[in-house]
Amino acid sequence: MLKSIILIILKLSPSSKKWFWEKWYNVFARNAKNTNLKLMNYGFHSPGLELNLQEEDEIERYPIQLYSFVANQADVKDKNILEVGSGRGGGASFIARYLHPSSVTGIDISKDAIELCSKIYSIPNLDFIVGDSENIPFADNSYDILINVESSHCYGDMKKFLSESYRVLKPGGFFLFCDFRIKSSIQELYDLFSSSDLQFIDRVDITDNIISGLDNLSSYREQHIDDSVPMFFRKIFKTYAGIKGTEIYNAFSSGSMTYICAVLKK
Secondary structure (H helix, E strand, O other): OHHHHHHHHHOOOHHHHHHHHHHHHHHHHHHOOOOOOOOOOOOOOOOOOOOOOOHHHHHHHHHHHHHHHHHOOOOOOOOEEEEEOOOOOHHHHHHHHHOOOOEEEEEEOOHHHHHHHHHHOOOOOEEEEEOEOOEOOOOOOOEEEEEEEOOHHHOOOHHHHHHHHHHHEEEEEEEEEEEEEEHHHHHHHHHHHHHOOOEEEEEEEOHHHHHHHHHHHHHHHHHHHHHHOOHHHHHHHHHHOOOOOOHHHHHHHHOOEEEEEEEEEO
């Protein structure tokens, strides 16, 4: 049932989908107040991948590994990086602290999420502001790298987002992307990449890595939701979090949803 609702949301009109997800993430930020939850993505695991993390980051190892996999598709050292859809800020924080960029700016349409980030983080080369993926609030040719992790399924107009990404990237800059789609619409996403002004460099299906990440995350996240989320919201939070055995997890396992990583270049 919840899977069907979420799949319907993914197919809403652009304006309706954008409105829904903005409201959803504001509700999430208000009701999941535990600041130990800094990342919301589904996680990534690959045999032999063992990042050397600080003890405080171990609790978010698998979501961090997704950021590491995506960000390392290009050389981010000494680069100015923009994350569109920065959520609770954990991914941007990881990049700023571990990968040695010149700066990292995170934007998100959720004012509540940005307020939360402003309270949690105090890192010299990291900042967060409210911003819209379809109207990015920066000048042309501003950033070396734009990263977008598990966020674009919320956008009303993917074509507009790609156009805005092209605009704010410097010549030669990289667009580093990962997200999921219903299997029947994944080709539509590839076609949007190919028809954009960006050069479509590469893509890889990482669904199996995501499932493995969820396998490792599920117990912790389920307990966290039980401990910190009001009972009324728990079932849908667990489903959207991809807890093992929920409809979203099963959609990945059955192949009806696909998760990809892609690299594009200006």
